[in-house]
Amino acid sequence: MPPRPSGLYDCHLHTPLCGHATGAPREYAQAALDAGLAGLCFTDHAPMPAWYDAPWRMRLDQLQEYVDGVRAVQAEFAGRLDVRLGLEADFHPGTERFVEGLLTAHDWDYVIGSVHYLGAWGFDNPEFVDEYGARDLGGLYTDYYALIGGAARSGLFDSIGHLDLPKKFGHRDPGGAAALRALDAVAEAGLSLDFNTAGWRKPVAEAYPAPDLVAEAVNRGIGFVLGSDAHQPQEVGFRFADAAALLEGMGARVVTYARRVRLVGDAAPGPQP
Ligand SMILES: [Zn+2]
Ligand SMILES: [Zn+2]
Numbered sequence: 147m148p149p150r151p152s153g154l155y156d157c158h159l160h161t162p163l164c165g166h167a168t169g170a171p172r173e174y175a176q177a178a179l180d181a182g183l184a185g186l187c188f189t190d191h192a193p194m195p196a197w198y199d200a201p202w203r204m205r206l207d208q209l210q211e212y213v214d215g216v217r218a219v220q221a222e223f224a225g226r227l228d229v230r231l232g233l234e235a236d237f238h239p240g241t242e243r244f245v246e247g248l249l250t251a252h253d254w255d256y257v258i259g260s261v262h263y264l265g266a267w268g269f270d271n272p273e274f275v276d277e278y279g280a281r282d283l284g285g286l287y288t289d290y291y292a293l294i295g296g297a298a299r300s301g302l303f304d305s306i307g308h309l310d311l312p313k314k315f316g317h318r319d320p321g322g323a324a325a326l327r328a329l330d331a332v333a334e335a336g337l338s339l340d341f342n343t344a345g346w347r348k349p350v351a352e353a354y355p356a357p358d359l360v361a362e363a364v365n366r367g368i369g370f371v372l373g374s375d376a377h378q379p380q381e382v383g384f385r386f387a388d389a390a391a392l393l394e395g396m397g398a399r400v401v402t403y404a405r406r407v408r409l410v411g412d413a414a415p416g417p418q419p
Pocket of ligand 1: 160164166377
């Protein structure tokens with residue numbers, strides 16, 4: 147049995163409302179408790195304008211159901227597990243106003259900004275992986291990291307999701323300058339990075355971001371928020387002991403967010419309003 151990380155929060159979790167996750171929110175919370183975590187933050191795929199990636203996220207008319215579901219789990223686990231309410235929103239030029247509207251609609255604890263599309267291509271979808279063969283990898287990463295820079299500067303998000311996501315199927319960045327520019331933007335905007343252990347479950351078999359990017363982020367004073375990107379309860383806290391050891395070994399700071407305020411490590415949340 148792997149070592150049980152204690153005091154940690156899993157801050158990247160989905161629910162069945164996104165259409166591609168299984169298990170009720172309370173089962174994710176129970177899994178977190180069983181794994182010895184101190185808390186979790188649900189960050190399901192946020193609604194986006196109807197034309198954008200609709201099959202892979204909750205609809206706008208399901209947002210209240212999502213919030214109510216997380217609030218119910220929060221009440222059920224009160225005093226045992228700190229349950230927080232967040233979103234994984236997409237950064238995609240033209241949708242910023244829509245996302246801004248969502249962010250003011252509820253009291254979010256934490257909002258991840260992720261880039262899953264280059265133009266109309268969902269580059270992390272296994273169905274469209276052949277497209278990598280038709281692209282210049284250097285150009286792809288340059289375009290991708292330019293979007294990450296835009297996400298950082300948008301003022302919408304607390305962190306950037308799975309920073310080096312295009313490596314998912316093994317197509318690694320042949321350069322590196324674009325990634326560093328993106329990290330500069332992340333640092334300048336005061337954002338954190340999602341340290342996402344799902345990469346260890348994917349063909350690339352490496353967490354996001356890669357160790358060299360973790361080191362560059364540490365040099366820039368960027369903090370990390372741990373996330374399993376669980377789409378089923380069994381994935382909650384996936385390889386968190388490894389993640390914590392890696393981050394600690396590199397001198398990285400682990401943070402969480404409550405009411406969109408950054409907290410260091412496993413600091414208890416402030417008094418509830
Ligand atoms: Zn998902
Ligand atoms: Zn994602």
